[in-house]
Amino acid sequence: MREVLTTCVYCGCGCGVYLREEGGRVVGATASRNHPVSRGNLCVKGWHLHEFIHDPARLTTPLLRKNGTLTPVSWDEALDYTTAALGRLKADHGPDSLGVLASAKCTNEENYLLQKFTRAVLGTNNIDHCARL
């Protein structure tokens, strides 16, 4: 069993939490005693932080809508389709016809990259996230 310190993904408190890993599975979560926010405890969501990670409903392959149905495809096919669609809309209707939603659940790095992608690659400032929700 191995314990890795990470940061809880639920609310804005930012508790320090150890994930317990055994045999490639995350099997538990426990608080950091000295972390300034969690100080040894977590709320009910934090204590069960590991429970959704291996849930069988997790998406594990890219999906592409074919004849109305989302169908498993390769990463290449999904990425090619996406870039073609975004490129076509940008050419036909201009960059401001595209909109991007970043996420208050993703990391700073991911949000930074996504706003950079939106502004520098798609060429629009149409980016927002659900900060107000």
Added chain:
Amino acid sequence: MSSSHILKKDHLIPLLRKLGKAYRLVAPMQNRHGDTLFAEVASVETMALDLDHQPQESLKPFLFPQQEVIAAYEADQAGYALHPRYAAPPPTLYFGVRSCDLAAILYMDVIFSQRTREPHYLGRRHNTVLVGLNCNAPFPNCFCDATKNGPFSELGADLQLTDLGDRFLVTAGRAQGETIVSRWPQFFSAAEEAEIKKQYQLYLEARGGFQRQVHVDLAIRRLAEGMVDEAVWQQLSLRCQDCAGCAYVCPTCTCFTIVDQPRSATSGERLRCWDACTFAGFTRMAGGHNPVEPKKAAIKHRFLHKLKYDVEKHGRPSCVGCGRCLDICFGGTDIARFVELASEE
């Protein structure tokens, strides 16, 4: 029965190195963030052994994991089949276990073998060697004197260590302990009279070192006499925030629930997960009726279990005075607070 030996501190790491070759070694270590946890020793060379702080959790997560796969199942129209899975851990030596955590393991031994023998816990337990360490200086939240299982104890440990300054007094309490002493005799010398006397002296001093006065015996008596006011439960339940943290860090809380997790339409895994009696879902029945009124009665049940039912059943409370639930509680509804409220005349 037990024999006493001396292990010089200079020889502790060399001994652990030998033990690490024969066993999977688990010891309290301080990680780079500053937390002290029981963890597997990857390298004796670089291990940051920490015997100065209480490990933030007991050995419960090792012997009775928070979540484990206990069986695989297949189900189709014709019926279903369960294929139990038993983890087969290597022989494991736990080093530096305090008296509270030793007492808790003895309690879990009883719980997991009293009616039916529970193979998952006992499978791990039988492959376990426990090396205890007496507490010369109790930690700030400890009250094991009040639950009468510390700060010194020989119960449960295969080898029990007492810190005498530059050396450990080592008592071999069980056969496994004797095996270690006789397998690596070069590390051990016979204890002298003065050293054994010093151990008793330290024991006396340690008993005076508790910072908290938690009158567990008084609370037990008042519970037995039915003298605890309903207002106490009301007050505690208002503050309980339903996190289950007290049950999860408690070394003697052994409640669990079973969850089936499908992997396909016809197969899946059966998980055993920690549960807490303070949850409404712990007692709620399929139709939605809950025989235990949420919160107030659930909190009451938790403390009655620790300090009344277990006393009736096993002759002692199942609180071992480790103090872990004290400073983690969000709302101040920990067992010390309960004892304080329950003891008020």
Added chain:
Amino acid sequence: MAGLATTFGSGAMTNSINEIEQAQVILAVGTNTTEAHPQVARRMLDAVDRGAKLIVIDPRRTRLAECATLHLAIRPGSDIALLNGMMRIILDENLHDDLFIEMRTENFLALRDMLYRVDLAEVEVETGVPRDRIASAARLYARAQKAVICYCLGITQHICGTDNVQSIANLAMLTGHVEKEWTGVDPLRGQNNVQGACDMGALPSVYPSYQPVADPTFRRKFEQAWGVTLPEQPGLTLLDMTHSGGQGAIRGMYIMGENPMLSDPDATKVEATLRGLDFLAVSDLFLTETAQLAHVVFPAASFAEKTGTVTNSERRVQLIRQVIPPLGETWPDSDTIMALAARLGYPMPYESQAEVMEEIALLTPIYSGIFHDRLETGWGLQWPCWGREHPGTPFLHKYYFTRGKGHFVPAQPIPASELPDDDFPLLLNTGRVYHQYHTGTMSRQCPTLTREADRALLQLNPADAKGLAIRQGEMVRLTSRRGSIELAASLTEEVTAGSVYTTFHFHEAPINRLTTAAADPKAKCPEYKICAVRVEKVSP
């Protein structure tokens, strides 16, 4: 956060979470803290145990309200009236902090003139709180040496959200309760990285570190760093996008880890928009209600399968660390973005998340001293962090406000966008429950959490229920001008008569089909906390 930015110059918690427990008086406004921010509630209760006074302003009798010294159960939406009333009393009784106002603030006379026009008898009627209780709260707060105000979405999710926040800031400045340890104004963030997503410029009008896109100086800075020409016009906000109608301004969307189908107000319009798009790509852990409408769905790696940083409410930047490899064929979102960028002819070849953070540090002044290696040990760094040697900043506005002097902005009560009438006689308030989180994408996959709370309940006052002949647990239909859902009734005194309350976690009872998209004109925060509804029995 527009409100705090105007008055203080910086829209974030001024204190650290731990400071709350040392406060003498805590004023909690519009925050269901025990359920939504348990660690903050723990500090509040610890403070109460040490003798601190807790004042709760909330229309509902929450658990926190039950633990309070004083609970002011205001009528929903009357926060400004109440705060103005408190300030008027403070002024009348000479409890304000002259020295602080003189040294650290500006525009006080405008506030004073406005307060002198406040009629306390009217305040009493408008808020439904007796005058002596308002006065008690005002005196408790004003007289304390160390006083903290915590507020949350109960303040911001109103059509007058910005004015609400400014009123809170006015109260804090009037009494000098800012810029010290254990004293301040603390907006609590609802999600683990709202603060960070804002800091990183995932907003239509600003680059990272709130540098405006419309300002040519900043635009040139980013054009130079990124080697491209950047658009000049600020973009559309979330609601402008998700309510654009599908064939309107927006024709294609990329959505990373959000579920607007459940989280955005007036969700019927959101659905029409998303269905009408020419192209929709969604990246998520699960097939959310939004992903179900997509043309392409990317399977994302969870937080346990990637590395990166997140920023909490108290501005603490911390690592999340990879524990296991990505499951199946999932990818961290950063890999997906980089692959898309490369295919569109703009490679972003970052070797690691640490390298991304190095670029963030370069371009984001408040993060300029934050690097992954500094976060490896210890407990993260609180921004602003001005350089490698800078230790971070536990509390803001020491000695001076970020904008120089604190600016009083007087605020007048503004009626809610929709008030009860004969057809829709009840006020609907929405929020969260303790055991679930947001749209439930993650938390509803947790067996223990789901066992504790697996369906939406409509909190209804027993007096209202009696009039409608609704019994405990009975299914009811809840209808607003925008939609209708069915859910079970829970009769409780937690809500006052005339109000109902439920949560937005459950797709079976998508409450945001009922809520209004009317939003605060400055912060664009929708009015989730008030709309008019009616409740009916579902006929068997």
